[in-house]
Amino acid sequence: MKIIISQTEAMEKKVWDDIIVMFGLGEDDEAWDNEQFILTEDQARELGLIK
Numbered sequence: 001m002k003i004i005i006s007q008t009e010a011m012e013k014k015v016w017d018d019i020i021v022m023f024g025l026g027e028d029d030e031a032w033d034n035e036q037f038i039l040t041e042d043q044a045r046e047l048g049l050i051k
Contacts, residue, residue, distance in 0.1 A: 001041045002038050002039065003038070003039040003041065003043070003044040003049060003050065004036050004037070004038050005019070005036065005037055005039060005049070006033065006034050006035060006036050006037075007019075007031045007032065007033050007034070007035050007037075008033045008034065010037070013047075013049065015047045015048070015049070018046075018047055019037055019047075022039075022043060022047075023037060
């Protein structure tokens with residue numbers, strides 16, 4: 001299973017900082033509010049998005 005989350009959703013769920021690290025984004029990298037990130041089931045569990 002793959003989990004898709006946007007930057008806006010990640011910020012609402014307070015996991016955006018973790019997404020930045022997970023995807024290797026730097027301070028200079030830009031992401032749109034509606035940009036989507038695909039997480040594996042393990043990554044989503046690690047972030048507490050699923051049980």
